[in-house]
Amino acid sequence: MQTYSQKFKTGASALALLVVVGGTYGFRRLQVLAADPTGEKDCGPAVGAAEQGNVNLERIKAIAPLQGVKWSQLGGSINDASCLNKTEIYGVVEVHSIDDVAKTLAFARDNKLSITTAGVRHSMGGQAFRKGGIVLDMRGFNRVVLHEDTRSITVQPGATWHQIQNMLDPRFAVRAMQSTDIFSVGGSISVNAHGMDHQAGALARSIKSMRLMLADGSLRTVSPTENKELFDLVVGGYGLFGVIVEAELSIVDNAVYQTGRRMLDYKAFPALFADDIEKDANVALMYGHLSTAPSSFLKEMLLYTYTKVDGTDFKREPLGEVGGTKLRRLTINLSKQGPLFQELKWLSEKHIEHRMEACTVTRTQAMGSAEACLVSRNDPMHDSVAYLRNSLPNDTDILHEYFIPRSEFVSFVDGMRKVLTDNQTNLLNASVRIVHQEDNFLTYSPQPAFSLVLYINQTTDEEGNRRMKKATEELIDLTIAHKGRFFLPYQLYYTRDQLQRSYPQINDFFAAKRRYDPAELFTNTFYQKYAS
Ligand SMILES: Cc1cc2nc3c(=O)[nH]c(=O)nc-3n(C[C@H](O)[C@H](O)[C@H](O)COP(=O)(O)OP(=O)(O)OC[C@H]3O[C@@H](n4cnc5c(N)ncnc54)[C@H](O)[C@@H]3O)c2cc1C
Structure with missing residues (x-):
């Protein structure tokens, strides 16, 4: 998702869009599209409410809460960044110490309650809570100590x-x-x-x-x-x-990088990466964006690079927050409104936004190209994407991610284009990233891969959910056919069989879980749905 942070460095490109469309589309509607969120969205009952499991909520509600920890919530429901997973729980404990965790686990064991640990709940399939359970809210347990040595x-x-x-x-x-x-x-x-x-x-x-x-x-x-x-x-x-x-x-x-971008045909990307970028140790960060405009859908690609610059004569601006939130939000939300706006958004990314780039580092001595835009590593990574949140009713944006063996990239993108077009999917953004072979047990990349990150808009009604489910199932089948894997922190629209085919180690993973936690104290909606 950093994609947006790079794209809209100043928000001025969104301003250009605003001017172009304001007269015809109506400024009142534009205000709605740009408005800040008014609170957590309520998208109604969870999509998978029927799959949340048989939990005796009456028994749970009768259990007196543990004293000596801070409950920020008792009873009620919780949700995640999708807003589609509203789930009734026992309560939320605000964790401030290891002792808070120990006491809550003991209380849960004694009362046959389940525990789920939660960070900022940006997983999107109920992975950070479970029906009837206790949620450990870790956000207040957040000390950081630096060891320079x-x-x-x-x-x-x-x-x-x-x-x-x-x-x-x-x-x-x-x-x-x-x-x-x-x-x-x-x-x-x-x-x-x-x-x-x-x-x-x-x-x-x-x-x-x-x-x-x-x-x-x-x-x-x-x-x-x-x-x-x-x-x-x-x-x-x-x-x-x-x-x-x-x-x-x-x-x-916190090295200094020179920013770069180039346009290419998506078919050229695998060779460009292997022959050029991967071999150049100075290219420190990179990602691609595939076109979401109908006229060049998933064909044109913008590649962004950050290349290390040597030297010590740098003057850096203090690390700042990303600005222009409303304009960025407006640009994203406008692109949900139809093909014309999707074309404008891509045109803006191709031709305007790089001219507005914030270059936060300057040389104290005159060296190098005067045109080079320098930033420090922390700059592109310091984006809190407030512009992705909005107040649009009956509307949410869902992430997907697919890890595809590098040799399969072109044919996978071709298949993805067909699935998304056939399903009339409202694709807001498509990023390309690099992953290596990862050796953790439930690995999503048992071999080096390219990852495709899709950000998709949907309505929050039954029809919107049905369409998203269908597109997800088809994308996962396509991924499996290309020997890839899908990322697990998102909506639980896949079948048990698709999970098994994508992650052949899943049964061993669940068996290991039961070995370490025989009473299944730790759980979440994903585990409830696929392990039971
Ligand atoms: C807009 C957006 C952009 C994203 N971009 C990326 C990306 O660029 N790259 C990427 O890899 N992913 C990305 N994700 C997915 C995201 O990384 C994961 O969902 C991540 O888990 C979010 O962190 P969180 O604090 O919200 O975790 P949560 O959603 O709160 O929790 C995720 C899982 O971690 C468990 N957990 C949390 N804390 C602990 C703990 N202390 N101990 C044990 N278990 C714990 C939870 O039980 C849950 O199963 C994105 C998601 C969104 C919505």
Whole structure:
């Protein structure tokens, strides 16, 4: 999703769109499309309400709450970033210490309640809660300590990348994270997140060690060399093995990069990556955008690169927040309105936005090209995507991600174009990223892959959900036919058979979960649906 952060550096391109369409489309409607959210969206009952399992809510409601921890909510329901997964729960404990976690696990064991750990709940398929369960809200458990000598940080799991970057800047930067900075460390480890650093690989490779609280309340250190089996299960393990209470992560220098972009035909991308980008160690970050305009749908591609610049004579601006939220939001929401606006959005990305790029680093001595745009590593990674949230009723935007072996890229994109066109899918954004072979137990990339990240708009009614389900099933079948895998933190629209075919290790994963947690204390909606 960082895609948007790069695209709309100043928001001025959105302003250009505004001028073009304002007269004809109506300024009142434009205001609605640009408006800030007024709170959490309520999209009604969960899509998969029938699959949330048989939980005796009456028994649960009668259980007196644990004293000595802070309940931010007792009873009621919870949702995630999709707004499509409203789920009734026992309550939410605000975690501030390891002791809070230990006490709550003991209370849950004694009362036969289940536990799900939650970060900022940007997974989109109920992975961070379960019907009738207790949710551990880790957001307030977020201390970060820097170790300059070992170039690492020790973090509590509720810390977000945004908070960590504010602390590391200007000297250091995060090594591996998602493309945007809103997520918690605990949630990111639990999906083995990846982003735009195509050399660093996924987050797993940055983890020096973690402390985990197991179902019996004991603490265990896990790392690539200590309790490795459990480490491999916890990374990308969706919270099913324990609560991550601390992690030590390696960090890197906040290097200076020169920004670059080029237009290409999508068919040229695999060779360009293999022959050029992958071989150039100085290209430190990269991602692509495929066209979402009908006239060049998934054919034209913009490739963005960040290439390391040597030197010490740099003057850096302080790390800033992304501005122009309303204009960015307007541009995204306008593109939901039909083919003309989709064309305008792509034209703007091709021809306008790079001219508005924020270049935050300058040389103190006159060197290099005067035209070069320099930024520091933290800049493109420091985007909290407020513009993705909106107040549009009956409307939500859903992520998908597919990991495709590199040799299959072109034919997969061709198949994807057909599925999306046949289903009249409202595609807002299509990014291309690099993933390496990842060796965690439930790996999404057992071999080097390109990943395709799709951001898709839908209505929140039955018809919108039906259409999204159908497109998802077809995209997953296509992925499996290309020997790829789909990313698991999103909507649970796939069948058990599709899960099994995409992740042949899934039964062993669930068996290991029961070995470490025989009473199934740790659970979530994904586990409820596919493991039972
Ligand atoms: C707009 C958007 C953009 C995204 N971009 C990317 C991207 O660029 N790259 C990428 O890889 N993914 C991306 N994602 C997916 C996202 O990385 C994951 O959903 C991630 O888990 C979100 O972190 P979170 O804090 O919201 O976790 P949550 O959704 O709160 O939790 C995710 C999982 O982690 C578990 N968990 C959370 N904390 C702990 C803990 N302390 N101990 C044990 N288990 C825990 C939860 O139980 C749950 O199963 C994106 C999602 C959205 C909505």
